[in-house]
Amino acid sequence: xxxxxxxxxxxxxxxxxxxxxxxxxxxxxxAALWLVATLFGVAIIYTLLNAGFLAVVQVxxxxxxxxxxxxxxxxxxxxxxxxxxxxxxxxxxxGALMAVLTFAGLAYLLQSWRGFSKTAAAIPSGFDAVxxxxxxxxxxxxxxxxxxxASVLLLAALVGAVYLAFNKK
Amino acid sequence: MNFxxxxxxxxxxxxxxxxxxxxxxxxxxxxxxxxxxxxxxxxILMVIDIFLVWIERKVVSRFQDRIxxxxxxxxxxxxxxxxxxKLMIKEDTTPDGxxxxxxxxxxxLSMMSVLIxxxxxxxxxxxxxxxxxxxxxxxxxxxxxxxxxxxxxxxSSNNKFSVIGAFRCVAVMVSFEIPxxxxxxxxxxxxxxxxxxxxxxxxxxxYVFLSPLAALIFLIAAIAELGRAxxxxxxxxxxxxxxxxxxxxxxxxxxxxxxxxxxxxxxxGFWAIMFFGGYRxxxxxxxxxxxxxxxxxxxxxxxxxxxxxxxxxxxRIRIDQMLAFNWKFLTPVAFVLVMVTALMNALLRDxxxxxxxxxxxxxxxxxxxxxxxxxxxxxxxxxxxxxxxKQVVEAHH
Amino acid sequence: MIPLSWYLILAAGLFSIGLFGVLARRNAVAILLGxxxxxxxxxxNLVAFWRYxxxxxxxxxxxxxxxxxxxxAEVAVGLALxxxxxxxxxxxxxxxxxxxxx
Numbered sequence: 001x002x003x004x005x006x007x008x009x010x011x012x013x014x015x016x017x018x019x020x021x022x023x024x025x026x027x028x029x030x031a032a033l034w035l036v037a038t039l040f041g042v043a044i045i046y047t048l049l050n051a052g053f054l055a056v057v058q059v060x061x062x063x064x065x066x067x068x069x070x071x072x073x074x075x076x077x078x079x080x081x082x083x084x085x086x087x088x089x090x091x092x093x094x095g096a097l098m099a100v101l102t103f104a105g106l107a108y109l110l111q112s113w114r115g116f117s118k119t120a121a122a123i124p125s126g127f128d129a130v131x132x133x134x135x136x137x138x139x140x141x142x143x144x145x146x147x148x149x150a151s152v153l154l155l156a157a158l159v160g161a162v163y164l165a166f167n168k169k
Numbered sequence: 170m171n172f173x174x175x176x177x178x179x180x181x182x183x184x185x186x187x188x189x190x191x192x193x194x195x196x197x198x199x200x201x202x203x204x205x206x207x208x209x210x211x212x213i214l215m216v217i218d219i220f221l222v223w224i225e226r227k228v229v230s231r232f233q234d235r236i237x238x239x240x241x242x243x244x245x246x247x248x249x250x251x252x253x254x255k256l257m258i259k260e261d262t263t264p265d266g267x268x269x270x271x272x273x274x275x276x277x278l279s280m281m282s283v284l285i286x287x288x289x290x291x292x293x294x295x296x297x298x299x300x301x302x303x304x305x306x307x308x309x310x311x312x313x314x315x316x317x318x319x320x321x322x323x324x325s326s327n328n329k330f331s332v333i334g335a336f337r338c339v340a341v342m343v344s345f346e347i348p349x350x351x352x353x354x355x356x357x358x359x360x361x362x363x364x365x366x367x368x369x370x371x372x373x374x375x376y377v378f379l380s381p382l383a384a385l386i387f388l389i390a391a392i393a394e395l396g397r398a399x400x401x402x403x404x405x406x407x408x409x410x411x412x413x414x415x416x417x418x419x420x421x422x423x424x425x426x427x428x429x430x431x432x433x434x435x436x437x438g439f440w441a442i443m444f445f446g447g448y449r450x451x452x453x454x455x456x457x458x459x460x461x462x463x464x465x466x467x468x469x470x471x472x473x474x475x476x477x478x479x480x481x482x483x484x485r486i487r488i489d490q491m492l493a494f495n496w497k498f499l500t501p502v503a504f505v506l507v508m509v510t511a512l513m514n515a516l517l518r519d520x521x522x523x524x525x526x527x528x529x530x531x532x533x534x535x536x537x538x539x540x541x542x543x544x545x546x547x548x549x550x551x552x553x554x555x556x557x558x559k560q561v562v563e564a565h566h
Numbered sequence: 567m568i569p570l571s572w573y574l575i576l577a578a579g580l581f582s583i584g585l586f587g588v589l590a591r592r593n594a595v596a597i598l599l600g601x602x603x604x605x606x607x608x609x610x611n612l613v614a615f616w617r618y619x620x621x622x623x624x625x626x627x628x629x630x631x632x633x634x635x636x637x638x639a640e641v642a643v644g645l646a647l648x649x650x651x652x653x654x655x656x657x658x659x660x661x662x663x664x665x666x667x668x
Contacts, residue, residue, distance in 0.1 A: 051630075087593070089590060094589070110575070127622070154635055
């Protein structure tokens with residue numbers, strides 16, 4: 001048990017616990033704030049995986065934009081009654097069963113896979129993940145096409161969101 | 170290696186020696202030393218913060234033709250301590266119907282989002298928290314936490330004014346993040362790295378001379394991000410009383426206030442790092458790290474002074490004007506500038522120093538001129554339209 | 567060193583919790599919150615497989631970045647839809663949006 005293990009266990013527990021809060025909280029602003037905690041946990045998990053760039057992007061994109069957008073949406077679509085009513089539908093037990101079954105199935109599948117408990121090789125010295133990522137995203141031999149498609153998707157989403165939310169008089 | 174060349178390392182080694190001689194294991198001693206280092210940095214920052222209150226009050230009073238604090242201590246230097254005592258003994262109120270936990274976390278997050286920025290600020294070549302290779306992005310990430318703290322404060326106060334203030338503030342911060350990130354990419358293009366230390370080391374010529382437009386856009390975006398005049402709509406006293414922090418009293422308000430001042434000072438520092446050579450000043454920083462710290466703090470103070478200068482000179486503008494200014498002017502200009510700079514950098518990289526500098530400055534001037542020309546044309550059309558409407562109305566009468 | 571299994575189990579747990587949120591919540595915004603949790607679980611898997619495989623192959627990180635873009639697009643359009651629906655029907659409860667059932 002090294003320090004890394006302890007950090008992982010604490011962060012993992014906090015992440016899962018706050019994720020549970022996200023799906024069970026009645027007050028949706030609280031749910032969104034718990035989502036922020038979950039996202040922070042995931043960012044720390046990225047750091048543990050030596051993906052510091054993704055951790056920072058996670059904070060910028062998810063917490064700085066997506067979580068804030070959620071809080072805005074909750075505030076804009078709130079009725080006073082919405083917080084006091086039942087927060088789950090009447091089939092919630094089926095949903096819970098589905099979730100547990102999914103988890104059990106995934107766990108069963110994974111533990112029967114031979115690479116399940118492998119450990120990572122050390123990062124080669126002089127390896128710069130950010131540099132490599134930039135190369136991979138922009139070189140024609142790498143992923144330049146998916147990257148461009150993603151940017152077109154974002155543009156389409158931008159236009160679509162403006163069109164949908166625009167208050168037509 | 171003596172104390173004057175690398176004080177942090179000497180001190181850290183000395184402390185490590187002491188802790189390990191007490192029988193602590195290596196990892197624990199390392200964590201403890203790092204923790205003490207963070208504590209030291211935060212303490213120094215908070216002490217600076219106290220005097221920033223004094224500086225701010227002194228400067229604003231000079232701008233407004235007053236003397237400012239002058240009773241407590243020489244030049245009123247002890248005044249901020251009196252302020253703090255006043256804030257401490259004030260009643261700590263929580264409004265009815267407030268969301269207590271969120272309400273109390275918000276000021277802490279606000280302060281934290283500022284302090285965390287200093288983790289990547291290089292105070293001297295050998296003195297910095299972490300030399301992240303993504304330091305530039307880190308600034309934006311910390312800004313997101315600040316945004317979060319504001320919306321938490323505004324929402325949890327259970328007050329209409331504070332919610333409106335928070336909405337405005339978040340809209341402004343989220344949208345002004347974009348030109349800021351775009352202009353931060355320009356030093357990154359020049360250096361080829363996002364690390365703060367690399368950016369400073371790369372500035373044999375200050376980047377402000379290579380890209381003055383980027384420095385200007387960064388300053389404007391930073392002022393908006395800080396929520397200072399002319400962009401202080403989140404606080405807009407005449408319409409929103411005090412904005413998102415309206416319900417806070419005592420030291421909780423003090424946290425927001427101190428956070429805001431330190432934030433302004435920090436962005437002065439970032440401005441200096443990105444465009445004015447950071448701790449570098451004609452090789453003086455080589456003599457001693459202490460001199461380097463003095464240089465960067467001085468530059469940060471100059472940046473802070475400019476931000477104050479703007480704040481106390483310009484009037485507040487309307488929220489729709491402000492967002493239109495960002496989306497229709499600042500963001501397109503910043504994006505065009507990034508593209509032009511990247512292109513020029515690719516073309517002139519091997520062309521020699523003088524050609525490179527001239528090309529960069531010329532491209533900056535052309536972008537600035539073209540964007541101003543477009544604004545002039547658009548506003549001319551708008552004026553003609555309004556003039557036409559006026560004539561129609563008059564004919565109607 | 568942490569074995570890969572820990573990350574995979576964490577991601578599976580996060581995914582299942584998100585799935586529960588999607589299936590069981592009534593509020594449309596809350597359903598989108600569940601979708602975000604599921605996307606994050608996928609991202610943990612992608613990054614973990616990058617780290618535990620060949621680190622010079624950046625596919626895992628690239629996919630994670632594309633998932634970020636997709637998540638941002640999904641939230642922008644999804645929440646715009648929710649707000650638009652709220653304006654017309656004055657509700658965001660998914661069960662009450664049943665005009666197409668008849």
